[in-house]
Amino acid sequence: MALFETRGLTKRFLGVTAVDGVDLTVEAGELVSLIGPNGSGKTTLFNCVTGYLAPDEGRVTFRGRDVTGVAAHRIARLGVGRTFQLVSVFPRLSAIENLLTFLQQHQEESLVGRLVRAPRVRRLEAAAVERARSLLDSVGLAARADVPAGTLSYGQRKLLAFAAALMPDPELLLLDEPAAAINPTMIEQMKAQIRALHRQGKTVVLVEHNMDVVMDISQRVIVLDHGQKIAEGPPEVVRRDPKVVEAYFGR
Amino acid sequence: MRAGRFILGSTALVAVPWIVAAVLPGQQRYVLHVLIFTALYGSLALSYDLVVGHVGSLSLAHPAFFGIGAYTAALLATEAHWPFAAALPAGVGLAALVALAVGVPMFRLTEHSFAMGTLGFAIVTQVVATNWVDFTHGPLCVTGIPKPQVGALRIATLPAFYWMGLATLALVALLYRGLTTFRLGRAFHAVRDNETLAAAASIDPLKYRMLAFVIGGAVAGGVGALYVSYVGVLCPGELTVSLSVNLLVMIFLGGVGTLRGVLVGAAAFTALPEVLRMAPTWRMVIYGLLLLVIVIRAPDGLEGLIRQGSSLGRRPSGV
Amino acid sequence: MSDLVEQLVHGLTLGSLYAMVATGLALMFGVVRLINFAHGEFYMLGGYAFWYAYAELGLPYPVAGLVAVAAMGVFGLVYERAVIRAILARTWHVQLIATLATSITLTNLAILVFGTQPKEVPTRLSAAILDVGGVRLAWQRLLVLVAAVAIFAGLEWFVRHARFGKAMRAVSQNREACAVVGVDVQQVALATFGISAGLAGAAAALVSPLFNIFPDVGALLTLKAFAAVIVGGFGYVRGAIAAAFLIGIAESLAAGYVSYAYKDAIAFVVMVLVLLVRPQGLFGRRIGI
Numbered sequence: 001m002a003l004f005e006t007r008g009l010t011k012r013f014l015g016v017t018a019v020d021g022v023d024l025t026v027e028a029g030e031l032v033s034l035i036g037p038n039g040s041g042k043t044t045l046f047n048c049v050t051g052y053l054a055p056d057e058g059r060v061t062f063r064g065r066d067v068t069g070v071a072a073h074r075i076a077r078l079g080v081g082r083t084f085q086l087v088s089v090f091p092r093l094s095a096i097e098n099l100l101t102f103l104q105q106h107q108e109e110s111l112v113g114r115l116v117r118a119p120r121v122r123r124l125e126a127a128a129v130e131r132a133r134s135l136l137d138s139v140g141l142a143a144r145a146d147v148p149a150g151t152l153s154y155g156q157r158k159l160l161a162f163a164a165a166l167m168p169d170p171e172l173l174l175l176d177e178p179a180a181a182i183n184p185t186m187i188e189q190m191k192a193q194i195r196a197l198h199r200q201g202k203t204v205v206l207v208e209h210n211m212d213v214v215m216d217i218s219q220r221v222i223v224l225d226h227g228q229k230i231a232e233g234p235p236e237v238v239r240r241d242p243k244v245v246e247a248y249f250g251r
Numbered sequence: 252m253r254a255g256r257f258i259l260g261s262t263a264l265v266a267v268p269w270i271v272a273a274v275l276p277g278q279q280r281y282v283l284h285v286l287i288f289t290a291l292y293g294s295l296a297l298s299y300d301l302v303v304g305h306v307g308s309l310s311l312a313h314p315a316f317f318g319i320g321a322y323t324a325a326l327l328a329t330e331a332h333w334p335f336a337a338a339l340p341a342g343v344g345l346a347a348l349v350a351l352a353v354g355v356p357m358f359r360l361t362e363h364s365f366a367m368g369t370l371g372f373a374i375v376t377q378v379v380a381t382n383w384v385d386f387t388h389g390p391l392c393v394t395g396i397p398k399p400q401v402g403a404l405r406i407a408t409l410p411a412f413y414w415m416g417l418a419t420l421a422l423v424a425l426l427y428r429g430l431t432t433f434r435l436g437r438a439f440h441a442v443r444d445n446e447t448l449a450a451a452a453s454i455d456p457l458k459y460r461m462l463a464f465v466i467g468g469a470v471a472g473g474v475g476a477l478y479v480s481y482v483g484v485l486c487p488g489e490l491t492v493s494l495s496v497n498l499l500v501m502i503f504l505g506g507v508g509t510l511r512g513v514l515v516g517a518a519a520f521t522a523l524p525e526v527l528r529m530a531p532t533w534r535m536v537i538y539g540l541l542l543l544v545i546v547i548r549a550p551d552g553l554e555g556l557i558r559q560g561s562s563l564g565r566r567p568s569g570v
Numbered sequence: 571m572s573d574l575v576e577q578l579v580h581g582l583t584l585g586s587l588y589a590m591v592a593t594g595l596a597l598m599f600g601v602v603r604l605i606n607f608a609h610g611e612f613y614m615l616g617g618y619a620f621w622y623a624y625a626e627l628g629l630p631y632p633v634a635g636l637v638a639v640a641a642m643g644v645f646g647l648v649y650e651r652a653v654i655r656a657i658l659a660r661t662w663h664v665q666l667i668a669t670l671a672t673s674i675t676l677t678n679l680a681i682l683v684f685g686t687q688p689k690e691v692p693t694r695l696s697a698a699i700l701d702v703g704g705v706r707l708a709w710q711r712l713l714v715l716v717a718a719v720a721i722f723a724g725l726e727w728f729v730r731h732a733r734f735g736k737a738m739r740a741v742s743q744n745r746e747a748c749a750v751v752g753v754d755v756q757q758v759a760l761a762t763f764g765i766s767a768g769l770a771g772a773a774a775a776l777v778s779p780l781f782n783i784f785p786d787v788g789a790l791l792t793l794k795a796f797a798a799v800i801v802g803g804f805g806y807v808r809g810a811i812a813a814a815f816l817i818g819i820a821e822s823l824a825a826g827y828v829s830y831a832y833k834d835a836i837a838f839v840v841m842v843l844v845l846l847v848r849p850q851g852l853f854g855r856r857i858g859i
Contacts, residue, residue, distance in 0.1 A: 052447070072450035081451070088448045090441055101441050104434045105453035168453070309663050356846055362662050363605045364845065367796050371838035374793060382831035492789060496674050499667055532678050539675030546667045547656050 001064050003028040003203050004049075004080075004172055009058035011041075011048050011227075018044040020227035021058070026205055028171070031198045033214045033235075034207045036224035037248055042207040043085055045224070046174055050082050051075040062172070077105060081170035085177050085207075087157045091150030095141055095160055098149050099132035102167040135163040139193065155182040162193065172203045179210040191217055215239065223247065264417060268410035283409040285522055290416030291478055293517040294423040296501040297510070298470035303499075304508030305431050306463040307443030309362075311495045312353065312369035313471050315376035318490035320346045320472025322380065325393040325479045335399035339476045346472020350465045358460050373492065380487035392486040399480045412481050419477060423470060427510055430466065439463060493535065500542045572704040577826040578819065583711045583780065585818025586718035588837075590773035591791055592798035592810040593725065594766030600742040600805035601762040602658060607669035608649075609795060610788025611676040612767045616642040616774030617783035618680065621689045631693050635775035639768045646767025650760050658759070673788065680785035688782035696779035714776045721772060722811060729807075738762060742805065790834055794821075797841035803851030813852060816840070 002025045011019040019041040026032055034042050047053040049060050051072035060068045067075055076082075090098050107124050136142050139159040144152060149160060158178070165173060178194070179187045187210070194217055197204055208214050214221060214235065221238040223231040225247040231238050238244055263270070271282045295317065302310050320342035327333040327341055357368050380387050387393065399406045399415070406415055431439065441449035442456045449456055479485045501520045506512020520538075595609050619641040624634035653672055657665045696710035728735035741748045741758045749755050774783075781787075798817055802809025817837045825833035844852060 050451070052450070071455070072447075073453050073455045076451050077453040084447070084451075088445060088451075090444050090448065092440065092444055093437070097437065101437050101449075101454070102452040104437060165451070307663075309666060356842060359849065360845055363666065364800055366666055367605075367793070367800065368842065368845070371793055371797070371841065374790070375835045375838050378832060378834050493674065496670060499670070503667070532681050535678040536675050536682065539671045539673075539678065542671035543653070543668050543675065546664050546671065547660075 002026060002061075003030075003063060004205075005059075005061045006045075006049065007059045007061075009045065009048060009060065010056050011044055011053060012056050017227050019048060019055070022224070022227070022229050024222065024229070026172075026203060028203050029198075029201050030203055030205075031194070031217060031219045032205045033218040033221045034205060034224065035209070035211075035214055035221060039226075040224040040247075041227040042224055043176060044227075046082065046176055046207060050080060050174060073105075076168075076170075079168075079171040080174065081165035081168065081172070082174040083158075083161045083165050083176055083178065085180070087154060087161050089149040089152075089157050089160055089164070091148065093149055094146045095136060095149055095152070096129070096132050096145040098160060099135060099164050099167045100128055102164045103128050103131070106168045132167065135166060136160075139163045140189070155186045158182055159186070159189070162190070166197075170202075172205070173197065175204065175206040175208075177207055177209065179208060179213045187213065211239075265414070267417075268413055280409060283413050287409070287412050287416045287481060289518050289521040290413075290420040291474055291481075292497075292501065292521050293514050294420050295471055295474045296498055296513050296517040297423050297427045298467045298474065299498045300502045300507060300513045301427065301430060301463045301470075302467040304502060304513070305436070305439045305443060306460050308358075308460055308464065309366045310357075310369045310464065310467075311366055311492070312350075312357075312372050313467070313498060314490040314492070314494040315373045316346045316350060316468035316471040317475040317478075317494065318376055318380060318487075319349055320475030321479045321485050321489065322387055322393070322475075323472070324476030325396050325485045326387070328396055328480075329393060334401075335397075335480060336401050339399075339473065339480075342476035343469050343473040346475070347465050347469035350468030351461070354461050354464045354468075358457055358464075370492070370495075373490070373495065377487060377490050380490060387487065389487060392484055393479075394484050396479050396483045396485065398483075406480075415477065416481075419474070424510060424514075426466075426470070430463075431510075496535075496538065496542065500538050500545075503542065503545050572706075573826070575705045576707065577822050579705070579707050579711055580826075581819030581822030582815070583714050583777070583818070584822055585815035586714045587773055587777045588791075588794050588798055588818050589811045589814035590718055590721065590769050590776075592795040592802070592814045593722070593807055594769040595792075595795050596799050596802065596805055596807045596810040597738070597762055597766050597769075599799065600807065601738055602654070602759045603805075604654065604658065604665050605662070605669070605796070606654075606766075607666060607792060608673040608676060608788075609766070609770065610790070610792035611673050611680075612642055612646065612770035612788075613774050613791055614680060614783070614785065614788040615645060615676065616767075616771035617691075617778045617787065618684055618689070619771065620775045620778055621691050621783055624693070625689070625691055631695075635772070638775040639771040642771030642774075643764045643768035646763040646765070647760060649767065650763035654759070654763065673792070677785050677788060684785065686785060688784040690782050691778045693779040708780065710776075710779050714780070717772070717776050721769070725807070734758075734761065794837040797837040800841055801844045801852055803853045806851070806853060809851060809853040 004026045006022055006024040009019055009022045009024070010017065022041075022045060024045075034045070036042055044053065048055045051067070051070050051074065054069045058068070059066060062075070062078060062080065065078075067078070090101060093101065107128065133142065133145065136145050139162060141152075141156060141159055141163070144156065149157060152160060162175070162178065165175075175194070178190050182190070191213060194204055194206070198217075206214075206218075218235050220233065221231075221235050222229060223238060223241070223244050230243045230247060231241045233241075267286065268279070268283060272279050275282060295313075299313050302308050302313075323345045324335075324338040324342040327338040328335065333341070353369075353372055357365055357372070360368050381389050383389065384391070406412060430436065438449070438454050438459050441452060441454050442459045446456045497520065501516040502513050503516070504519060505514065505516020591609065591613055594612070595606060598604055598606050598609075616638045620634055620638035623629045623637040624631060627634075629637065649672075653668060657668045693710065695713055696708050698709045699706050700709050700712065729739050730736070737748070737753050737758050738761070740753060741755055745755060748758075794817060795814070798814035799805070799810045801816070802811070802813035817840055820840055821833050821836045824836045
């Protein structure tokens with residue numbers, strides 16, 4: 001059973017078909033890149049799949065379960081993490097509080113439960129802080145743990161968002177342009193992080209424009225153009241596919 | 252020694268009626284009256300700040316919940332002769348129920364529409380209160396609302412009302428603190444500051460907006476019930492849009508989203524015009540201008556200005 | 571039967587009023603994406619300007635009407651400079667609170683200057699009754715409807731054919747592109763406010779002879795105009811006009827046949843019903859005015 005699939009996914013806006021009957025299958029543990037020229041529907045696809053947009057047609061399944069049109073917060077709770085094209089953090093919270101916010105729904109305790117089992121709650125909180133610190137460390141933000149996230153640089157916020165998405169230990173991670181608008185050193189850092197996730201057995205799907213990154217780390221590449229899937233396969237095969245070349249250059 | 256200061260401060264607050272009698276003889280009635288109003292307005296402002304300051308929903312429906320609590324308690328006490336101990340929870344309960352019923356459709360609206368929808372609801376509530384004369388007495392007002400009697404305890408003197416007000420404010424402040432810190436506070440603030448990201452963090456924005464809205468409405472209803480038990484009379488003019496403006500001034504003046512800020516704003520708002528003895532119409536002109544200037548220049552109100560002064564923690568950008 | 575017709579005529583009068591005010595609101599939202607909470611006060615001030623020109627200065631009706639329009643046009647420009655400019659780039663919370671604060675200030679200033687007693691401004695046309703087969707209506711009502719239609723037709727022409735009107739439409743569709751192409755967006759915003767306020771002034775000059783002028787008249791008007799804008803599809807002028815007439819007629823019929831006391835609630839009820847069933851408004855999301 002594939003970890004995550006779409007069948008005939010379609011989304012229209014005011015006369016434009018942004019996503020047009022897309023069939024996608026991602027197996028557990030894969031590292032897949034989704035590419036395509038601007039406006040090909042990649043982010044719209046992400047938004048449909050993660051519950052921010054309701055598809056007009058088609059189905060989305062996660063671990064065999066139909067999640068078409070399910071609200072974003074519920075899909076996140078099922079174990080799907082994501083980052084956003086425009087980097088998104090909680091600006092008024094510190095870096096570590098940003099991370100803690102991502103874990104708290106997974107450690108829900110009723111009010112009475114919290115009073116009665118206070119020692120257990122304290123241990124859970126301590127474990128959460130522990131995990132947050134170690135994640136911050138792994139992205140190199142340990143020194144900035146208590147600084148308001150809004151004061152971090154763009155690249156630092158990107159790393160923070162990445163760490164935050166990992167906080168609840170999601171099975172599937174959807175990264176929207178992780179290499180965009182950051183310097184080459186950070187790009188290498190990001191690539192290393194993604195490879196590390198892959199080695200841990202996590203499933204990663206990225207939307208990316210940076211072809212070096214895509215070719216370098218992906219196991220499989222899917223190409224969208226005008227909302228339709230036009231090619232799919234290993235990176236070296238896809239890059240030579242004439243349809244792909246035409247989509248990017250031949251117009 | 253924080254515990255020491257706390258005990259001293261609390262004792263001083265409780266002893267206020269005697270302090271005032273000693274320091275300002277002859278003014279005791281007036282001062283206590285202002286303090287009671289300050290306590291009630293402070294509680295109302297805190298309940299409003301839960302919705303506006305902590306979850307970021309610009310609701311203009313608060314006067315309606317205040318009014319529902321007030322009318323419920325007033326009518327139950329005068330027509331059905333319910334004791335205060337029953338009328339107050341009834342007011343709170345009904346306000347909460349209405350908030351729940353109204354909140355569900357309202358939160359499907361975004362931004363401006365939400366504000367307008369809640370405003371419309373507030374106006375409709377006022378129209379109903381004014382026109383359903385058979386039930387609410389309309390402009391003739393509900394009169395003769397009895398003073399609270401809880402068992403053997405009868406709250407009829409000004410000092411007694413002062414302590415009731417103080418106790419209410421303390422309780423509401425405690426509730427406010429509890430709701431806006433730790434996990435619940437983080438969830439509220441996540442929804443306020445970045446709703447999209449909050450959803451990605453498995454936080455249900457609707458659930459938390461509704462929670463703040465219903466609790467805020469319920470507390471407003473409670474304050475309404477207490478208010479009528481003190482004033483003894485209830486007219487539909489109490490639930491106008493002006494009340495929303497007053498509440499906005501209070502929380503933005505003092506510092507939206509902070510306990511101390513909102514209390515400072517409420518105190519300044521209630522006490523100041525008494526000190527200045529302004530006519531109501533002039534007062535509203537000044538408040539309107541004040542709110543305009545504050546919201547344009549210093550969106551965090553006094554608290555923000557104070558914090559900018561001390562260099563503790565620079566605020567990241569964005570209201 | 572004649573009763574029903576009279577109610578409908580009244581509904582059309584109300585609809586014309588709401589439509590003129592809602593058009594201004596829709597224009598402002600369409601062009602600068604801002605909800606002006608103080609819009610009802612444009613009407614209120616226009617009404618007082620008209621009263622002053624007609625009743626106090628004794629100017630002839632058409633002249634007094636133009637004075638009201640001009641006065642509000644200027645006020646709209648001043649308002650844009652003084653208040654709107656400062657809040658254009660801010661969040662909608664700030665915009666809403668700022669315009670709400672302005673509304674309260676203007677309303678209370680009006681109380682201080684003019685008092686709370688309503689001003690009556692009857693004209694020859696509001697007193698003269700037209701009798702059509704048993705249906706009696708004031709000539710003024712006919713004037714309101716005809717003038718409203720003329721104004722909307724004029725506005726439509728302006729937005730489609732006049733250079734500045736086309737600029738307004740362009741800005742409402744894509745602000746950034748306009749700035750790049752060299753359209754003076756600031757000027758367009760300024761003019762939009764002048765036009766919207768002028769429209770409210772015209773509405774006041776037309777309708778005040780039938781209904782009275784008092785400081786609080788703006789509050790309910792803003793709400794109803796906003797309801798029309800929402801129902802019509804936010805920033806879509808034609809939609810707002812259609813919705814405004816719908817609300818006006820519904821209100822009049824409800825007042826006549828259901829309950830006079832609660833007529834003001836109708837606009838809100840219509841708005842909430844439409845929003846629950848079709849959140850994007852009756853005509854759907856449109857781009858541009």
